[in-house]
Amino acid sequence: MTLLKATNIRKQFGGLTAVNDLSFQLAKNEILGLIGPNGAGKTTVFNCLTGLLPMDAGQVHLENNTITGLRPHQICRLGMARTFQIVRPFLNISVLDNAIVGALMWEKKPAIARQLAQEIIDFVGLGPYSNELAESLPLPLRKRLELAKAMATKPKALLLDEVMAGLTPTEVDELIRLIDEVRHQGVGVLLIEHVMRGVMALSDRVIVINNGTEIAQGNPEDIVNEVCVIEAYLGKEYAGAVC
Amino acid sequence: MKRLYVLLAFILLILLVLPMFLEKYTLGIFIMIFYYAYLGQSWNILTGYTGHISLGHALYIGIGAYTSTYLAITFGLTPWVGMIAGGLVAVAVALFKGFLGFRFGLRGVYFVILTIAFAEITRLIVSHIEALGSFSGIFLDFNPSFWNFQFRGNKPYYYISLGMMVASVGVVRVLELSRIGRFMVAIREDEEAAQAVGVNSFKYSMIALSISAFMTALAGTFYANYIFYLHPNSVFGMGLSIELILRPIIGGMGTALGPIVGSFILTPLSEMSRAYFSKGGMEGLHLVLYGVLAIIVVLFMRKGILTYLAAGLNKIIRFKS
Numbered sequence: 001m002t003l004l005k006a007t008n009i010r011k012q013f014g015g016l017t018a019v020n021d022l023s024f025q026l027a028k029n030e031i032l033g034l035i036g037p038n039g040a041g042k043t044t045v046f047n048c049l050t051g052l053l054p055m056d057a058g059q060v061h062l063e064n065n066t067i068t069g070l071r072p073h074q075i076c077r078l079g080m081a082r083t084f085q086i087v088r089p090f091l092n093i094s095v096l097d098n099a100i101v102g103a104l105m106w107e108k109k110p111a112i113a114r115q116l117a118q119e120i121i122d123f124v125g126l127g128p129y130s131n132e133l134a135e136s137l138p139l140p141l142r143k144r145l146e147l148a149k150a151m152a153t154k155p156k157a158l159l160l161d162e163v164m165a166g167l168t169p170t171e172v173d174e175l176i177r178l179i180d181e182v183r184h185q186g187v188g189v190l191l192i193e194h195v196m197r198g199v200m201a202l203s204d205r206v207i208v209i210n211n212g213t214e215i216a217q218g219n220p221e222d223i224v225n226e227v228c229v230i231e232a233y234l235g236k237e238y239a240g241a242v243c
Numbered sequence: 244m245k246r247l248y249v250l251l252a253f254i255l256l257i258l259l260v261l262p263m264f265l266e267k268y269t270l271g272i273f274i275m276i277f278y279y280a281y282l283g284q285s286w287n288i289l290t291g292y293t294g295h296i297s298l299g300h301a302l303y304i305g306i307g308a309y310t311s312t313y314l315a316i317t318f319g320l321t322p323w324v325g326m327i328a329g330g331l332v333a334v335a336v337a338l339f340k341g342f343l344g345f346r347f348g349l350r351g352v353y354f355v356i357l358t359i360a361f362a363e364i365t366r367l368i369v370s371h372i373e374a375l376g377s378f379s380g381i382f383l384d385f386n387p388s389f390w391n392f393q394f395r396g397n398k399p400y401y402y403i404s405l406g407m408m409v410a411s412v413g414v415v416r417v418l419e420l421s422r423i424g425r426f427m428v429a430i431r432e433d434e435e436a437a438q439a440v441g442v443n444s445f446k447y448s449m450i451a452l453s454i455s456a457f458m459t460a461l462a463g464t465f466y467a468n469y470i471f472y473l474h475p476n477s478v479f480g481m482g483l484s485i486e487l488i489l490r491p492i493i494g495g496m497g498t499a500l501g502p503i504v505g506s507f508i509l510t511p512l513s514e515m516s517r518a519y520f521s522k523g524g525m526e527g528l529h530l531v532l533y534g535v536l537a538i539i540v541v542l543f544m545r546k547g548i549l550t551y552l553a554a555g556l557n558k559i560i561r562f563k564s
Contacts, residue, residue, distance in 0.1 A: 050439065076441035084439070090432035092497075101429045104422045105441030113422075153441050 002061075003028050003188040004049075004080070004157045009058030011041075011048050011212075018044040020212040021058075026157060031179070031189040033203035033220065037233050041212035042192045043085055046159050049190075050082050051075045062157060077105065081155035083146035085162045085192070089134040096121055096130040098145055102152030117152055124148045124178060140167050147178070157188045164195040176201050196224070208232065250556075258405055262398050270397040274469070276510040277404035278462065283490035283502030284411040285458035290488070291496035292415075292424065293451040294431030295344075298355050298484055299362030303333040303456045305479035306365070307463025309375055312383060312473060315391070317374075322392035326464035330457040336361070337456035341449045350434075359481070366479035380474035383467060392468040400469050407465065408503065411458060415499045418454075427451050431497070489533065493540045495547025504549045509536070 004026040011019040018041045026032050034042050047053040049060055051072040060067050067075050081102075090098050099117035100110070107113040121130055124144045129137060134145060143163050150158060160179070164172050176198055183189055183202075193199045199206065199220060206223045208216040210232040216223055223229060262270060286300050310332050311325030320328075343349070344357050369375050387393045394400060418424035426447040429437035434444050467473055477483065494505025516529035544551055 052435065052439075071443075072435070072438035073441050073443045076439060081441075082439055084436065088433050088436035088439075090429055090436065092432060093428060097425070097428075101425055101437065101442065102440040104425055108422060110420060110422060110425070149436075149440055 001028055002026070003030075003063060004190070005059075005061040006045075006049065007059040007061075009045070009048055009060065010056045011044055011053060012056050018212050019048060022209065022212070022214055023058075024207055024214075024217075026188045026190055028156075028186055028188050029183055030204050031183055031191055031202045033199045033206040034190060034192045034209065035194070035199060035206060035223075036209040036215075040209045040232075042209065043161055044212070045209075046082055046161055046190075046192065049075075049159065050080060076153055076155075079154075079156035080159065081150035081153045081157075082159035083143075083150050083161050083163055085165070087139070087142040087146050089137070089142055089145050089149070091135040092133060094131050095126055095134055095137065095145060095148075098134050099148045099152040102149050105153050117148075120148050120151050123181075124151070125174070140171050143167065144175075147175075151182065155187060157190065158182060159190045159192075161192045162194060164193055164198045167195075169197070172198055200224075255409065262401050267397050270401050272511055272514045274397060274400050274404050275514060276506050277401075277408040278465065278469075279487060279490050279510050280503045280506035281404065281407045281411050282459060282462050282487040283494070283506060284408070284415060284499075285455050285462065286488055287491045287496060287502050288415060288418065288427075288458070289451050289455035291491055291498070291501070292418070292431060293427040293448060294434075295448060295452070296351070296355050297358040297455075298481075298488070299358035299360070300455075300459055300487055301479050301481070301483040302336070302358075302362040302365055303459035304463040304466065304483065304487075305362075305369065305475070306333045306336060307460030308467040308473050308478050309369060309381075309463075310460070311464040312381055312467045313375060316381070316383075321390050322464050322468055323390075326392075326461050329464055330460040333456040333460035334453045336365075337452045338449060341452045345445050345448045359484075362479055362481070362484060366475045369479065370475045376473070378475070380472060383471040383473075385471060392464070393471075400465075404465065407461065412499050412503065414454070414458070419499060423447060423450060428497070489537060491547075493537060493548060495549035498547065498549055501547050501549045504552060505547070508548065509533070512536070 002025050007023050008021045009019055010017070010021055022045060024032065034045065036042055044053065048055045051067070051070050051074070055068065058068070062078050062080055065078050067078060090101065096117055099121050100113050103113035103117040104110065107116060118130065121127060124147050126141060126144055126148060129141065134142070137145060147163060164175055167175065172195055179189060179202055191199065191202060203220045206218065206220045207214055208223060208229050215228050215232060216226045261273070286297060290296050307326060307329035310329035311322045314320040314325040314328060315322055340357065340361050344354050349357055370378050375381065385393060387395045426437065426442045429442050430444045430447060438444050463478065466478065490505030490509050491502040492505070493509055494503065495501025512532060513529055516532050520526060520528040540548065
């Protein structure tokens with residue numbers, strides 16, 4: 001069953017086309033990897049999907065709702081949450097309070113929202129830090145807090161923007177396990193990631209974009225061997241060398 | 244936490260019996276402490292908790308003062324009802340201002356300019372309305388009675404302003420624990436990130452502004468019936484707008500007790516130094532004192548005096564177990 005469907009989305013910044021007629025579908029329980037070299041337009045895709053940036057063309061559907069042109073909080077309410085690549089925790093409140101904000105979106109009673117937030121904080125492994133200020137967390141833990149904040153809104157579709165960047169291999173493994181568990185809870189995950197270990201381990205399918213345009217799509221094993229993908233990442237000479 | 248409440252209850256008890264031992268002048272200083280603490284708290288809701296900086300809060304004081312006074316003079320309406328009317332007018336103006344500011348994405352200094360502009364424009368408009376006394380202002384007749392919100396002696400004003408201050412702390416405390424309050428803080432911390440977790444930042448900014456404006460307007464009615472004289476420059480003026488934000492800044496923004504602590508430090512300092520420096524060519528020196536204190540706090544105590552005070556007290560009586 002299709003959860004999230006983007007049709008021909010396009011975003012221009014002046015003369016630069018950051019996203020060019022991109023279309024894809026995401027199903028329940030599916031993890032779709034979105035990869036591409038730096039500046040390919042991956043984060044811009046997220047910003048368009050979540051309503052942070054207005055799109056110039058295209059349609060986005062979440063389940064039976066058209067979410068094109070809706071404002072970010074409305075899109076979140078309909079069931080799509082995201083993390084930010086450059087983490088944006090609410091710095092001056094506690095880790096638990098960060099998650100409570102998300103939980104309060106659908107649970108109006110603060111006491112119950114607090115319980116649910118605590119469960120999610122424990123789930124992402126931040127339990128021992130519940131009462132610390134978010135400000136005191138180092139980057140790897142802030143990345144988890146981003147995940148917790150998004151999860152607290154109980155999303156159907158979860159957009160993860162480089163949650164593994166800058167983590168040690170052990171921490172990456174930990175996150176892979178977490179994200180896989182999220183998927184098994186029935187969430188569809190759209191994953192922007194440069195850490196290939198994460199992409200390979202998690203993705204059911206991968207879309208590669210370069211200069212805002214889709215250049216390849218398929219299962220992860222095939223994708224990494226595609227000539228055009230290697231070309232986009234490493235340049236023409238390397239594409240020849242590999243094949 | 245429990246010990247903190249015991250301490251606060253004890254302080255409140257002292258404040259309740261204090262008027263029995265004080266003469267009029269000292270009572271007057273306490274009234275000003277409570278009045279500015281209340282104003283600071285009202286401003287704190289918008290700026291300290293929600294992060295929208297207002298430098299034009301005198302607007303709402305003026306609206307509250309003029310509305311209730313006008314209704315009392317023209318229709319004989321008791322200021323007790325008039326203050327609610329003033330609060331509602333303030334909310335109406337706040338919603339218009341908020342719509343312009345929040346809907347069109349005015350943030351930071353641009354929002355500040357909007358708040359200043361609204362206060363200044365209103366000051367000029369009121370200065371030209373004959374029915375509101377134009378440039379010469381309004382003198383209120385003194386007809387002491389509870390109904391008229393006017394009293395002989397300072398004690399009733401003392402208890403009313405104390406009540407307002409305590410109530411304002413209560414409002415903020417309830418907000419802090421509520422859904423609205425948590426959304427307000429999320430907006431202050433990072434508006435886009437708040438939207439990304441489902442917070443309608445426009446709606447909750449408007450709510451915060453409305454609560455803040457309503458509360459501030461009530462203080463305007465109090466002021467009018469305590470001072471008995473309204474002048475556009477004094478109740479709508481930039482000076483008052485700045486005066487009322489200094490206490491929460493120095494005491495601690497975004498905390499329920501910061502504006503109170505700030506007022507207990509700054510108001511007596513202001514009142515006494517003003518009296519002390521009132522002759523011999525030293526007029527205005529109390530403002531220099533203010534400036535120095537503000538600089539010290541901004542440089543060395545970013546989070547306000549309250550944070551350090553609480554940490555210090557905590558060592559003695561242990562609020563937190």
